[in-house]
Amino acid sequence: MSEPQSPPDETLDPLSELLELSAALGAHLEAVQRSGAVGLPPASAEAWQALERSSRGAPPAGAPSAASREPQAAPRVGTRPAAAPRAGAPPAAAAPPGAPALSGATPRATAPPAVAAPAPAPSGSPEQAPRARAEGLAVLADRVRDCQKCGLARTRTQTVFARGTGTSGLCFVGEGPGADEDAQGFPFVGKAGQLLDRMIEAMGFSRDEVYVCNIVKCRPPDNRKPEPEEMSQCVPYLAEQLALVEPQVIVALGATAVQGLLGATGGITRLRGNWRLYQGKIPVMPTFHPAYLLRTPSAKREVWDDLQAVLRQMGRPTPTRS
Ligand code: SF4
Structure with missing residues (x-):
């Protein structure tokens, strides 16, 4: 009879194993919620307790680290994602010195130059008088x-x-x-x-x-x-x-x-x-x-x-x- 490849950790008691599972579940739910999903039930009390312990630097043995739980660049709910560049649009030109920064705006390909409004016709013009x-x-x-x-x-x-x-x-x-x-x-x-x-x-x-x-x-x-x-x-x-x-x-x-x-x-x-x-x-x-x-x-x-x-x-x- 061959030995098992991954022997069970005999140091974990049932309570610790439950906390570990709860922490993993809580981390999963948090990641799902941060991904923008709605309508999910709140995480269980045990899971949040486990998460609180992990946030204090005392994760249960075998629990995933805080870093591994943190979703990578997940957008927040209600935050409009950055506009993708239009197909065929030229790359944005570097802003000239002193130009105000355009945050989140898609630059126009050929912005027309500013045209001054025509001056009102002076008094005595053929149109007016x-x-x-x-x-x-x-x-x-x-x-x-x-x-x-x-x-x-x-x-x-x-x-x-x-x-x-x-x-x-x-x-x-x-x-x-x-x-x-x-x-x-x-x-x-x-x-x-x-x-x-x-x-x-x-x-x-x-x-x-x-x-x-x-x-x-x-x-x-x-x-x-x-x-x-x-x-x-x-x-x-x-x-x-x-x-x-x-x-x-x-x-x-x-x-x-x-x-x-x-x-x-x-x-x-x-x-x-x-x-x-x-x-x-x-x-x-x-x-x-x-x-x-x-x-x-x-x-x-x-x-x-x-x-x-x-x-x-x-x-x-x-x-x-x-
Ligand atoms: S040309 Fe006749 S109207 Fe003209 S400045 Fe001389 S005087 Fe005056």
């Missing part, structure tokens, strides 16, 4: 009419403020009044103005819905170019005009207009056709002055290219040139 805008322009025209800030006031017949409403969003800015404009009190009414009107019509606008004005409001003698001092004195009026009209796009006619609007100097041949920004927000397209086109008709091709770029910028159709 067209009448207030017209009144503001009328008040400004009255101020300009009496202006004596530079020497051009001594030789003018009258000031030449603007023409058109600007409701199209398009604004043309030229250099200054000529003889016809000085006589009639409106900008671009001579031969160059008639050519500008044909350009406006070819773009698909009516004459009156385009705002037209100049860098200086008084005619320089002999149609000379305005002096820098004369321009600097008069440009604040232009700034007020544009703030009221709020054009979508400005077309600068000639090098003096580009200089007065943007401070950029240089030949218009180099400047034209390249977008600039007025006060960092309004697109400006420099192009040739209509008076130059009267002398150089071959340059109409470049001007038409520039005006088509303006139409594209405004989201308007670009008609083919007849």
Whole structure:
């Protein structure tokens, strides 16, 4: 007769054996409860007594250790498990220094950049107060009419403020009044103005819905170019005009207009056709002055290219040139 492989422990009496079984049962029940199971009966009194003894460091002989009873990373009831990453989602990028920690949040794959809410339309905008805008322009025209800030006031017949409403969003800015404009009190009414009107019509606008004005409001003698001092004195009026009209796009006619609007100097041949920004927000397209086109008709091709770029910028159709 062979000896048994695991001889019974003859040192255990029946009571100790019962306590050992109770402790094991209690540990099992605790582990089941910690696993999130509900509806289980409470452990027996003996089991809890055995567990209390084991927690005091006096486990019954043969009882499993506290460490072996402790469930491994069992989630607590009521605790939402961490969200698993979405299939196909890229790994989370490291947070930049100073960025707040995202606890438990699944990072979005392509978080859009924050977009500032659009600023409310200023008073006098076409949407809110067209009448207030017209009144503001009328008040400004009255101020300009009496202006004596530079020497051009001594030789003018009258000031030449603007023409058109600007409701199209398009604004043309030229250099200054000529003889016809000085006589009639409106900008671009001579031969160059008639050519500008044909350009406006070819773009698909009516004459009156385009705002037209100049860098200086008084005619320089002999149609000379305005002096820098004369321009600097008069440009604040232009700034007020544009703030009221709020054009979508400005077309600068000639090098003096580009200089007065943007401070950029240089030949218009180099400047034209390249977008600039007025006060960092309004697109400006420099192009040739209509008076130059009267002398150089071959340059109409470049001007038409520039005006088509303006139409594209405004989201308007670009008609083919007849
Ligand atoms: S050009 Fe301008 S600044 Fe000079 S007097 Fe005329 S309105 Fe005044």
